Amino acid sequence: MASGEEDGALEEKETNNKKRTKSIIATAWLTFYNIAMTAGWLVLAVAMTRFYLQKGTHKGLYRSIARILKFFQTFALLEVIDGDMCSCFAGIVRTSVIVTGVQVCSRIFMVWFITHSIRQIQNQESVILFLVVWTVTEITRYSFYTFSLLNHLPYFIKWARYNMFIIMYPLGVIGELMTIYAALPYVRKAGMYSLRLPNKYNVSFDYYYCLIIVMLSYIPLFPQLYFHMLRQRRKVLHGEVIVEKDE
Ligand SMILES: CCCCCCCCCCCCC[C@@H](O)CC(=O)SCCNC(=O)CCNC(=O)[C@H](O)C(C)(C)COP(=O)(O)OP(=O)(O)OC[C@H]1O[C@@H](n2cnc3c(N)ncnc32)[C@H](O)[C@@H]1OP(=O)(O)O
Numbered sequence: 364m365a366s367g368e369e370d371g372a373l374e375e376k377e378t379n380n381k382k383r384t385k386s387i388i389a390t391a392w393l394t395f396y397n398i399a400m401t402a403g404w405l406v407l408a409v410a411m412t413r414f415y416l417q418k419g420t421h422k423g424l425y426r427s428i429a430r431i432l433k434f435f436q437t438f439a440l441l442e443v444i445d446g447d448m449c450s451c452f453a454g455i456v457r458t459s460v461i462v463t464g465v466q467v468c469s470r471i472f473m474v475w476f477i478t479h480s481i482r483q484i485q486n487q488e489s490v491i492l493f494l495v496v497w498t499v500t501e502i503t504r505y506s507f508y509t510f511s512l513l514n515h516l517p518y519f520i521k522w523a524r525y526n527m528f529i530i531m532y533p534l535g536v537i538g539e540l541m542t543i544y545a546a547l548p549y550v551r552k553a554g555m556y557s558l559r560l561p562n563k564y565n566v567s568f569d570y571y572y573c574l575i576i577v578m579l580s581y582i583p584l585f586p587q588l589y590f591h592m593l594r595q596r597r598k599v600l601h602g603e604v605i606v607e608k609d610e
Contacts, residue, residue, distance in 0.1 A: 470497070478490055
């Protein structure tokens with residue numbers, strides 16, 4: 364009987380040790396990830412500022428930073444995986460996979476299927492608008508996560524993380540929607556990424572209408588992201604207890 368109890372206690376100790384090791388690995392990985400992302404977006408900010416100061420115009424700016432942007436924004440796909448990974452890593456990160464998924468996928472879509480694919484729109488002011496807004500937001504967000512993980516979070520970063528989005532989110536959305544809108548005529552003219560009938564697959568797809576659907580999908584999706592952030596803001600800045608629905 365006594366030996367059974369001892370076995371149980373030993374098993375529990377082993378499980379706790381395993382959990383602790385997993386959580387140390389997860390924290391180390393997240394710290395590395397967040398530092399890398401903060402650095403990446405800082406490099407982007409410096410590159411954009413230097414370009415503008417040297418050339419005095421925004422024309423050509425996108426092309427000059429396209430590689431860095433594509434790399435770091437695509438790297439953010441790991442965040443969706445992070446969400447999953449961390450739920451099994453003793454709940455170190457309590458992020459919503461759906462909210463993060465929509466945010467990251469819409470950004471990847473903007474980067475690869477709009478700005479990268481349609482050269483004619485790369486010099487639009489709206490591209491610069493969303494680039495600047497994304498950059499400022501991501502530097503703040505990733506430094507917030509980094510300092511939080513290191514338990515040394517300056518209040519101004521916390522304040523910026525949960526206040527700037529009030530203006531930055533709508534501005535980013537305006538930049539993105541204006542860019543997609545500017546892309547429409549080029550997509551229609553070139554018949555880009557579209558498949559017309561008849562073809563051997565017997566399927567038709569029109570990227571032009573797909574883009575219109577994407578633009579319309581901002582109407583139901585964006586308010587959800589915005590209200591999610593407003594709830595996070597109340598929780599973090601005002602200590603409100605928020606009962607989350609299962610996502
Ligand atoms: C395929 C075609 C798709 C087309 C779809 C078209 C529809 C799209 C509509 C959507 C439009 C989006 C437009 C967007 O791109 C525009 C912009 O971004 S403009 C720039 C302004 N943006 C912002 O300010 C973004 C603000 N929003 C967010 O930050 C997001 O909500 C999100 C990135 C998803 C973060 O949400 P989350 O729930 O994770 O919030 P928290 O930061 O409060 O984190 C919650 C807890 O998780 C911990 N956490 C999360 N990530 C990490 C990490 N990387 N490292 C460490 N810890 C992390 C965080 O600390 C919190 O923990 P705790 O609760 O314990 O404190």
